[in-house]
Amino acid sequence: MRVNFTVNGRPQEADDVWEGESLLYVLRERLGLPGSKNACEQGECGSCTVRLDGVPVCSCLVAAGQAEGRDVVTVEGLADFAKQRAEGGCASGACGTTLQDAQQWKAKGTDSQTGEGTELSPIQQAFIDAGAVQCGFCTPGLLVASDELLERNPNPSDADIREALSGNLCRCTGYEKIMDAVRLAAARQSEEV
Amino acid sequence: MPTNGAPTKITQGSQTKGGIGESTLRPDGTLKVTGEFAYSSDMWHEDMLWGQILRSTVAHAEIVSIDISEALAMAGVYAVLTYDDLPTEVKNYGLEIQDTPVLAHGKVRHHGEPVALVAADHPETARRAAAKIKVDYRELPVITDEASATAPDAILVHENRDDHHAGHVPHPNIVHRQPIIRGNVEEARKRADVIVEGEYTFGMQDQAFLGPESGLAVPEEDGGVHLYVATQWLHSDLKQIAPVLGLPEEKVRMTLSGVGGAFGGREDLSMQIHACLLALRTGKPVKIVYNRFESFFGHVHRHPAKLYYEHGATKDGKLTHMKCKIVLDGGAYASASPAVVGNASSLSVGPYVVDDVDIEAIALYSNNPPCGAMRGFGAVQACFAYEAQMDKLAKKLGMDPVEFRQLNAMEQGTIMPTGQPVDSPAPVAELLRRVKAMPMPPERQWESSEGADVRQLPGGLSNTTHGENVVRGVGIAVGIKNVGFSEGFDDYSTAKVRMEVIGGEPVVTVHTAMAEVGQGGVTVHAQIARTELGVTQVTIHPADTQVGSAGSTSASRQTYVTGGAVKNTCELVREKVLEIGRRKFGSYHPAWATAELLLEGGKVVTDGGEVLGDLADVLEGEVVEIEEEWRHRPTEAFDLRTGQGNGHVQYSFAAHRAVVEVDTELGLVKVIELACAQDVGKALNPLSVVGQIQGGTTQGLGVAVMEEIIVDPKTAKVRNPSFTDYLIPTILDTPTIPVDVLELADDHAPYGLRGIGEAPTLSSTPAVLAAIRNATGLELNRTPVRPEHLTGTA
Amino acid sequence: MDFLRPASWEEALAAKAEHPTAVPIAGGTDVMVEINFDHRRPEYLLDLNRIGDLTEWEVGEESVRLGASVPYTRIMENLRAELPGLALASHTVASPQIRNRGGVGGNLGTASPAGDAHPALLAAGAEVEAESAARGTRLIPIDDFYTGVKRNALQPDELIRAVHVKKADGPQQYSKVGTRNAMVIAVCAFGLALHPETRTVRTGIGSAAPTPVRAKAAEEFLNAALEEGGFWDNGKIITPSVAKQFAELCSGGCNPIDDVRGTASYRRHAVGVMARRTLTWTWESYRGARRASEGAA
Known part of the structure; x- marks a missing residue:
């Protein structure tokens, strides 16, 4: 079947989709957006978290066909999404990664690319600064979930952070640096205001 | 009691920004937060096929027949392979003993063993085809424990063993046995005023890395194959893959893809050979990605263990002797079992002084899932048991458990049960003092003006208690782990370092085959290069097999060994650069010849601080590139009868204090705080060091209260291969983890550093168990402890 | 498909x-x-x-x-x-x-x-x-x-x-046992609702029988005990023996199995504990509400 939906502000079309495919599979294997991660495919780890019409969901539990006509934000679009939110504009439309850009994604090795010049959202920067990234496999899902938490609750208590992120497993960090990162992003956010 | 070791002398590069000792940020951080970092499961190729593995549905059976005809006839299916399709005489692989069939031959020995492979144009087509392969099994009795493995009439898991352990084991279903005898236990026992015995059980833990086994094999024009994969040791993979494919090693090119965690679970091969076989057969790129269910069958687990301990002590609290037997279940294939036995036996006494010991460790062959490497292997199981013993002894003697441990703590100069002297700082008593001295977390943090905050109570969001029957407990434990590969293994690493001028700036490229699995080796390598070569711009080349082996990312060894190799090669490059400088500029300034020269901040300076010139000028028109192997000091094998030998390179120590709150009526546990003190020798990157300690601590917490692969003892089948039923700690299960880092230099190691990755996983588990015992008064001789164990309803 | x-x-x-x-x-x-x-x-x-x-x-x-x-x-x-x-x-x-x-x-x-x-x-x-x-x-x-x-x-x-x-006409509680503090499937679960309008208590048990069930014998016992003691009117604390028997009857209402998530014996035990606690919580809340309304009156 064919599925049309918007990803990171750009209309996308996937063809020959098998009806049992998940949104996660379509993003990763058909749209060149592998940032959302395939750690458990059973809704038990949060690595595949995306915003579906603004709501954080496990994309592994969304049938591809259910995404028809809907609006998806993935980690690849998080920086633009946060920027537009900060600027208070561009709910949809010509923001984010172009289809061409998205499909040009290709394998990159672990070189020393520091990505300087890449514009990051505050939560992305905080994860790097706080040492919240180790293997990084849980990171995309945690970023989407943390960003949404801070959007809802700019000044969360530790218990609020733990509750909001309780659907995202991390196996490397012991979560302490993730807590630090969310606190850091919240603090930076409140300084700006 | 040592509180300060020799300060580590770092002169070279101490003025260069981003060098060692700083918490520089990960070079791959930006790619990882933007979703661009290419993990092995993200690899994609035009025209690629999907590989699928058909696995055995039973644990132990003869294969009567395999019929692939229906699968092969399906549209979209490009290949179906079984044992008969293997191209050469080499049909097995293995880390130390090549006993693992690439595809089952006539027999399966564990639930989930690979039997056949499919390549198809879509994962669903591949799954449907695999489901159409008909395998006729004739089931055999299963071997599941020591009794069934060593019974006189036991079926042999592997017949006709000819490996190097076969000759000395008491039964062919024992992979390896290592006794350690020192002193005279019978005599020493007579001096004991108290004797404590215990029988302990350690459950089967899974690494549960989040990035599933995956990779992409691309056939190449020269008949070879290029494999992009997530692994812990590229060259070890290569040695096992190439012979099975019938290719010379240079025709199997391997590039490390992004690795989504490892923790030992990627030390053995998983999909590597399978993907290559399918790619070579079909002539197309083949991608294999396990799902979580398959991942539980696709890698080895931590050895479950039974541990029998006897300790004695005098009434003034001095240990007299220790006798133990440790039975590790290695499952169907050897994997790392021999090394796990070596660690378990040689570290079974813990970080304590005991002169008279009688130790025996064995690993079984059984029909349970194969077990092998996981963070802290061998030492983790032993630490759980000996720390329980220490608490029992202290209790029996009426002593404070920390003071009792301190009284018996090893220190620099202590002789290990293997006869090996501990020749670098061993601040065991000090680590215990530090965790004990940390401020206690406030009581009843769950109380708020709006009633109980269940998120901070046992049971969490499930709303099981509002404070009823919640009892606090505190426990302390300490452990010892060896660093690096032991027992005479030639444990080396290779680093290639290139220095040149690009755009007027001196730039260094570091190329190793080290598997970055998340630990931050790439960060540290860049720091070392900056320190040694006085530059700021360092590029880390992707890890591949175009450079010599870096050894495994395991055994807490990479910063030590590959870090040591990078340091060593950088030193050679520095000499070369200075040689060029002397040649070019020596005549302009006498200091070039007379002073000790350093590279700092992009300049050549004298040890007196005088700047002699810019590196950019020295290197103008020159490229310095050196590839060199580096080894730590050699170790020896343990004697097979006495266990004597200088088997280990270095030891690593950590202590934990756990504070728990237990709902004693429901048997639910909330860990409130898990404080750790660890000696790291030298923290090359303090932020990463703390991150490693916190992560290791949490894995220890997991196996204390929830993590266990449950195998049906009747069928040897895995009952919970999913993240629904194999639970790892969430952020609501994980407490704050304050870390106190001690830096006592080991003069034998680069920069005085100590391998750190594993030690925190050891003592975390027994500390939590001790705290639960403290809260409940129960004996608790197994881990993980489940609610039924705390409520008498097991 | x-x-x-x-x-x-x-x-x-x-x-x-x-x-x-x-x-x-x-x-x-x-x-x-x-x-x-x-x-x-x-x-x-x-x-x-x-x-x-x-x-x-x-x-x-x-x-x-x-x-x-x-x-x-x-x-x-x-x-x-x-x-x-x-x-x-x-x-x-x-x-x-x-x-x-x-x-x-x-x-x-x-x-x-x-x-x-x-x-x-x-x-x-x-x-x-x-x-x-x-x-x-x-x-x-x-x-x-x-x-x-x-x-x-x-x-x-x-x-x-x-x-x-x-719609709730009185306090309700819900409690679930899992071996993790979040994101966990129930080992067993218990729901309890006080219905002051009909002077009844209803229950629900999860994961401790082939289907979700009510602990009907426990409800009947408690309904009778509350009626007999005039508890709905006098708002007294439920006596420990009544709570205990209610809990035991709730345990008895289970028909659990041993599985990877827990033993049958634990499930029976835990349902009893949850029954007693949720009864205490809801009854305390009911008494609090009564006192508040009396205070207002």
Whole structure:
């Protein structure tokens, strides 16, 4: 079947989709957006978290066909999404990664690319600064979930952070640096205001 | 009691920004937060096929027949392979003993063993085809424990063993046995005023890395194959893959893809050979990605263990002797079992002084899932048991458990049960003092003006208690782990370092085959290069097999060994650069010849601080590139009868204090705080060091209260291969983890550093168990402890 | 496999009538896992996401008509006063991501004994609104809904449109045991609702029998004991012996199995503990409310 939906502000079309495919599979294997991660495919780890019409969901539990006509934000679009939110504009439309850009994604090795010049959202920067990234496999899902938490609750208590992120497993960090990162992003956010 | 070791002398590069000792940020951080970092499961190729593995549905059976005809006839299916399709005489692989069939031959020995492979144009087509392969099994009795493995009439898991352990084991279903005898236990026992015995059980833990086994094999024009994969040791993979494919090693090119965690679970091969076989057969790129269910069958687990301990002590609290037997279940294939036995036996006494010991460790062959490497292997199981013993002894003697441990703590100069002297700082008593001295977390943090905050109570969001029957407990434990590969293994690493001028700036490229699995080796390598070569711009080349082996990312060894190799090669490059400088500029300034020269901040300076010139000028028109192997000091094998030998390179120590709150009526546990003190020798990157300690601590917490692969003892089948039923700690299960880092230099190691990755996983588990015992008064001789164990309803 | 995307409820009923084997999918929590892990290959998937009114609710005089797909997050946030037991249960469902998408209809459709909503529905009192194109709407009392392990009273051509849950007329509680502090499937669960209007107590037990069940003997015992002691009127503390016997009868109402999540013996024990605690919490709350209203009067 064919599925049309918007990803990171750009209309996308996937063809020959098998009806049992998940949104996660379509993003990763058909749209060149592998940032959302395939750690458990059973809704038990949060690595595949995306915003579906603004709501954080496990994309592994969304049938591809259910995404028809809907609006998806993935980690690849998080920086633009946060920027537009900060600027208070561009709910949809010509923001984010172009289809061409998205499909040009290709394998990159672990070189020393520091990505300087890449514009990051505050939560992305905080994860790097706080040492919240180790293997990084849980990171995309945690970023989407943390960003949404801070959007809802700019000044969360530790218990609020733990509750909001309780659907995202991390196996490397012991979560302490993730807590630090969310606190850091919240603090930076409140300084700006 | 040592509180300060020799300060580590770092002169070279101490003025260069981003060098060692700083918490520089990960070079791959930006790619990882933007979703661009290419993990092995993200690899994609035009025209690629999907590989699928058909696995055995039973644990132990003869294969009567395999019929692939229906699968092969399906549209979209490009290949179906079984044992008969293997191209050469080499049909097995293995880390130390090549006993693992690439595809089952006539027999399966564990639930989930690979039997056949499919390549198809879509994962669903591949799954449907695999489901159409008909395998006729004739089931055999299963071997599941020591009794069934060593019974006189036991079926042999592997017949006709000819490996190097076969000759000395008491039964062919024992992979390896290592006794350690020192002193005279019978005599020493007579001096004991108290004797404590215990029988302990350690459950089967899974690494549960989040990035599933995956990779992409691309056939190449020269008949070879290029494999992009997530692994812990590229060259070890290569040695096992190439012979099975019938290719010379240079025709199997391997590039490390992004690795989504490892923790030992990627030390053995998983999909590597399978993907290559399918790619070579079909002539197309083949991608294999396990799902979580398959991942539980696709890698080895931590050895479950039974541990029998006897300790004695005098009434003034001095240990007299220790006798133990440790039975590790290695499952169907050897994997790392021999090394796990070596660690378990040689570290079974813990970080304590005991002169008279009688130790025996064995690993079984059984029909349970194969077990092998996981963070802290061998030492983790032993630490759980000996720390329980220490608490029992202290209790029996009426002593404070920390003071009792301190009284018996090893220190620099202590002789290990293997006869090996501990020749670098061993601040065991000090680590215990530090965790004990940390401020206690406030009581009843769950109380708020709006009633109980269940998120901070046992049971969490499930709303099981509002404070009823919640009892606090505190426990302390300490452990010892060896660093690096032991027992005479030639444990080396290779680093290639290139220095040149690009755009007027001196730039260094570091190329190793080290598997970055998340630990931050790439960060540290860049720091070392900056320190040694006085530059700021360092590029880390992707890890591949175009450079010599870096050894495994395991055994807490990479910063030590590959870090040591990078340091060593950088030193050679520095000499070369200075040689060029002397040649070019020596005549302009006498200091070039007379002073000790350093590279700092992009300049050549004298040890007196005088700047002699810019590196950019020295290197103008020159490229310095050196590839060199580096080894730590050699170790020896343990004697097979006495266990004597200088088997280990270095030891690593950590202590934990756990504070728990237990709902004693429901048997639910909330860990409130898990404080750790660890000696790291030298923290090359303090932020990463703390991150490693916190992560290791949490894995220890997991196996204390929830993590266990449950195998049906009747069928040897895995009952919970999913993240629904194999639970790892969430952020609501994980407490704050304050870390106190001690830096006592080991003069034998680069920069005085100590391998750190594993030690925190050891003592975390027994500390939590001790705290639960403290809260409940129960004996608790197994881990993980489940609610039924705390409520008498097991 | 075919993917059916009805745009309206009528279209969905027609599709289900035409393809009775079609598997409805809304939040995807159960269905997608089965598909991802190759446990199920339905001929048709029937997507209910496009039917907007399934995510709506109406608060009526007696009950709340809760659309089958109202996400658990919405129940937690918006229906805490009307459906406190279900709101508490919703908060224990899986993860925030799943609570954002999953709804009670999925729990009812799957009818797993471990579904988190069931004990709360049993305790509150509810009716499942099922509908088919051929026979229209019927209301199935929750007590008759669960018919076996993962089986329910739905006909092959029926879909769940909503569930009518009685509005709370007294305190309600919900408690669930899992071996993790979040994102965990119930080892067992317990729901309890006080119904001061009818002077009754209702219960619900999850994951401790082949289906979700009420502990009827325990309810009868407690109803009688409360009546006899005049507790509803005098607001006295329930005596420990009454609470203890109630807990024991709740344990006795279980018919659990040993599995990887827990032993049968533990489940019986834990249900008893949860029964006693939830009774204490709700009764304390009832007494508090009585005192408050007396104080006001």
